[in-house]
Amino acid sequence: MLLQRLVDYARANNVGQAFHKEREFTWRLELSSTGAAPELVGIREPNARGKLAGQRHVTPAVTRTVGVAAQLGADDVQYVLGWGDEKTKPTRVAQCHEEFVALISRWAQCSPEDPVAEVVRKFYASGGVSRLIRPEAIGAKEGVLIAVDGIPVIKQDSLVRFWADEVAARKGGGTSGVCLVCGNVGVLLDTVPGNISKRLVPGAANNAALVSVNARVFGYALTTGLEHTPICFFCGDAMNAALTHLLSGPHTFGLQQQDSAMTWWTLGKPPEDFFQVMPDRPDPDAVGRVLAQLRNGRLARADQTAQTATPDRFCSVSLGGNSSRIVIRDWIDQPLQDILFNLARWYDDHQTCTLWDDEPVSYGLYQLALATGRWDKDRVRYFPLDAKGADRPEHIQRDLQRTSLRAVPLPPSVLHHVLHRIATDGRIDGPRAALLRLALRRHPDKEIAMPAELDDTNHDPAYVLGRVFAVYEKIQYNANRSPRSGGNGNNSDSGENGKAESQSLNAGFGDRFYAGAITNPRPAMIAGERLAKAWLSKIRRRPGGTGAGLVYVFNTELSELLDRIGDIPARFNPAQQAQFVLGYHHQRAHDAAQRRKPKTGTDA
Structure with missing residues (x-):
């Protein structure tokens, strides 16, 4: 179904050119129909972030893994110019260049009406590469785009037609049959002619194939090729073009250091x-x-x-890479x-x-x-x-x-x-x-009806103990703040960090007990009950009797919460830990909301 949806998308949106893909090129081989000397020009330019990057062009392309397979009109340095580097083997580079030159010759022979093809053929036939000056530090796998009189040869109609026939000869299995994707009878592929750029596939070490059976271990009955996965030429190209278009579009989401990217339509x-x-x-x-x-x-x-x-349907695919293969991690097709x-x-x-x-x-x-x-x-x-x-x-x-x-x-x-x-x-x-x-x-065992805000009707011990912990923090904070700061019974200076912050405290109650209380609340509750007596006594001794009312409020709040708890659990499971944390968070958010409300009359 995924392949069918991709092909349908390509046809509906007129996506891509058959057997082409986008890639980056850092060099341009300039040829002339008037006999001017050939020239190799660097075409790097600053990108949006100010870094030098090559130009991106949609050029003829087919999938190649370990074998030699020349692309037409634009390819790596080792193919177009026959230059290797310290990472390449001279015999392989020579083979790559020889196949590229032979491909150019076949294009010129099949297109006698196109003078551009003849210009490129004559350049290679006359040993034009030897007249070029090799730049320092040029890599064997950097992209080279061939142009004649300033126009890239990939734009020639004769090249596009010849390339379609060339791909059919390379990738065709020599048989016709019913395509698994479109359901029509057509010439079937032996291998898919194209892949997805590795920059679009998280985790891919190389350009990745969506469908590939290039080793016996991957094929049905230990066979290679697509004999048991019949896909016609146009569907094979369309699915790659559609996926590339989608992954490059605005409806793609992928975060750094994640194992997948998701695209949808x-x-x-x-x-x-x-x-x-x-x-x-x-x-x-x-x-x-x-x-x-x-x-x-x-x-x-x-x-x-x-x-x-x-x-009306929604389609999305989440995918990652494994070496040169695409891993489909999730596929959705729903109304x-x-x-x-x-x-x-x-x-x-x-x-x-x-x-x-x-x-x-x-x-x-x-x-x-x-x-x-x-x-x-x-x-x-x-x-x-x-x-x-x-x-x-x-x-x-x-x-x-x-x-x-x-x-x-x-x-x-x-x-x-x-x-x-x-x-x-x-x-x-x-x-x-x-x-x-x-x-x-959405707990898989038992869903817990946890509200978005403080639930005063929730008597679950874990939730209530989280609230109690927040109250202990609040009492300590008020006991150690200056009465002139406008104490109102709330931890007004605490951030969303789970710990009371006060200039007079080196290590507060939360600093000492919060982490442990999440899994085992008993030590924190015992310590809180003991310490709260001293904190409340300190508040009560404020000059002018200003702390007596605050002590009454805190005692009432604590009593109402502690009366809801029987024996304090010694250990929380993960669901109870979450309820404890949320009880703590809800209590603090509730206190902060009360503090923001305007105070009038006796409330003030």
């Missing part, structure tokens, strides 16, 4: 706001509108029982309405409160993936995606994409990893809380 007219809520770059207003439709029942899945199935419904549920399941926002926040895939890495305390940010030692799973992008588009649970490994990073970094913020909430609401 639609068949038919997408619903309103569909493009704006894709997880790679969501628009907050569009997300809000889609969530409103989900919650009022106006958004639902497509009717799969209808007699006429909807033709557009189902994908929009899944996306709405995804945002609804991970939306969460923060210390700074008045309403729960939804996040894009980039923010969530970034939050799975290490927290850099010195720079007050997460380690960049390409940083060494960021401790970010190489498959997190793919896991989040599958969760958002397929409406499946997060893999348990993601929950374990995020909890480990929270405990190690001592940081819980909006994106990490969103990941924990998503994991709980």
Whole structure:
């Protein structure tokens, strides 16, 4: 089905030129029809980042792995000029150049009406390469583009026609049959004539093939070639052209240091706001509108029982590379309405409160993936995606994409990893809380109805103990701050880092106990109960009796929470750890929201 969708896309969008692909060229061989001396010119120029890069052109190309296979009109230095380097073998370079010259000769013989082909043939026949001055440090695999009178020869109609026949001779198995992709009878391929540039395929060491059976171990009945995977010439080329076009387009998402890239396209007219809520770059207003439709029942899945199935489809492929082969890591082909419904549920399941926002926040895939890495305390940010030692799973992008588009649970490994990073970094913020909430609401064993904000009706011991821990932190902070700073019973100077920050504290309660409390809360609760007595006594002794009311508020809050707990567990499983962290985060976000509200009358 993937190959069929790619071929359909190529035909519908008129993608690509048959048996061509884009590649970079750093040299240009200038020939003249008037007899001027040939010249090899460097064509590197500054790119958008100011670095020198070659020019990119769509040129004739077929797949070549270890064998010698010349491309027409533009190729590597070793083919076009016969020059090797320290990494090449002289005999192979000579063979490459000999085959390229022979290909040029056949093109000229088959195109007597084209004077350009004759100019190129005469250049090689007269030993023109020997008259060129070889630049220093030129590599054998750098690209060379041939031009006559300033016009690249790849634009000649005769070259395009000859190249199609040449590919048929090289790649054809000499048989006709029914194509597995299009279902029509045609000349079948022995090997696919083309591949995908390695720059588009994460993990690929070389240009990668989508379909390849070049060794017996890969083929049915230990055979090589596409005998048991019949694909016609035009489908074989169209699927490569379509995939290259898609991976180079705007609907492709790939993060650094990840094992895959995802590209997607639609068949038919997408619903309103569909493009704006894709997880790679969501628009907050569009997300809000889609969530409103989900919650009022106006958004639902497509009717799969209808007699006429909807033709509007969503297609996406996530792929990576393994040496010279493409690895399909995920393939989706579903109704557009189902994908929009899944996306709405995804945002609804991970939306969460923060210390700074008045309403729960939804996040894009980039923010969530970034939050799975290490927290850099010195720079007050997460380690960049390409940083060494960021401790970010190489498959997190793919896991989040599958969760958002397929409406499946997060893999348990993601929950374990995020909890480990929270405990190690001592940081819980909006994106990490969103990941924990998503994991709980889609728990594979038992879904946990975790709300986006503080749930005062939740009496689960893990959740309540997280809230208690936040209250202990708040009490310590108020006990060690100056009364003149406007103490209001809230940790107003604490960031989203899971630890109270106060100038008078070298190591606060959170610094000492937070990491351990996530897995085993009992020592932290025992210590908190003991230490809170001293903190409250310090607050009560404030001059003028200003601390008495605050002590009453704290005691009441603690009593109400502790009364909901029986025996304090000695060990939390991962789901309970997530509830503890979210209880802690929700309590702090609630306190911050209360602090932002204007105080009047007795509240002030």
